[in-house]
């Protein structure tokens with residue numbers, strides 16, 4: 001029998017598949033590959049969190065929780081944000097536990113956008129931003145950030161892209177793929193721009209604990225920003241909990257209620273046992289998080305310096321676990337470089353172009369890989385470019 005002939009969603013058809021996947025699949029099919037390709041911690045989830053989930057399963061935590069998530073977890077998230085950053089959200093109605101930042105992002109955009117609304121997406125950026133804007137009926141407007149300016153969210157560059165249809169600016173700090181962490185001054189200027197043009201700031205802070213040069217600054221801490229900022233946070237990276245699918249979104253009312261409404265019908269709740277594990281991680285795994293951050297920091301310095309010495313210009317990034325070196329001196333495109341390095345030297349990296357047009361001429365390397373492997377990767381890269 002023939003399938004229905006009526007057309008599929010026009011929007012979904014226009015969004016290309018993720019460029020990361022292609023390299024991931026190729027690397028997986030080969031033996032002896034050093035993978036610097038995936039954005040995933042190489043540490044196991046802290047044992048206390050795993051144990052809490054095992055205990056929870058043994059005691060029947062296999063049900064739905066409240067749609068908003070366990071109140072205790074929301075309280076822990078909100079008091080942590082207040083303690084560390086002095087940003088205050090009410091656990092009752094301004095904080096929602098989601099199935100990862102991914103769900104939070106989707107809810108935010110669907111709750112905010114009407115067809116044709118524009119969202120400024122400074123790039124290079126996380127691969128899901130522009131597709132999620134499009135899925136929600138909006139139009140992503142890329143703005144190229146300047147590598148020579150450490151991929152700063154330069155308010156002048158962003159301001160120049162604002163039109164009468166602009167609804168929001170979507171960005172991550174610290175950033176995937178560049179590792180850049182935005183300064184308090186730039187976030188303040190961005191908040192002023194948002195006030196001037198009546199915009200929302202959609203701030204993906206999933207790497208907030210992974211900062212190496214000073215502490216993280218949340219966008220909602222800037223003067224005038226709180227009322228127009230959505231803070232997206234999660235457990236995947238800081239607590240090595242990618243597979244648990246748990247995160248949170250904090251936003252002022254009435255936007256928070258609209259997100260809650262979508263979540264209530266589409267997801268119901270984040271996984272119960274994962275919420276219990278996340279709560280335990282927050283309460284008992286801070287030392288382990290500090291150890292992971294110290295380890296990432298050692299790798300970051302070694303790897304950025306090593307690449308720089310090979311002539312692949314690589315400023316030390318301030319956060320996350322990525323470096324984004326320039327490969328322009330090789331004369332290759334980022335796709336040629338990544339493909340050649342994988343097939344000839346078995347090192348997987350991601351071509352910068354998949355993170356937006358201005359990522360071309362760079363590759364993303366994740367240093368969520370043990371130091372000896374990073375050292376070996378540097379030797380292989382040296383051989384490849386020589």
Ligand code: PLP
Pocket residue numbers: 039099100101102103126172175176204206234235236242246247
């Ligand atoms: N935001 C950024 C910037 C990311 O790098 C990732 C994952 O790589 C996500 C969000 C997805 O996070 P989660 O696992 O919480 O859905």
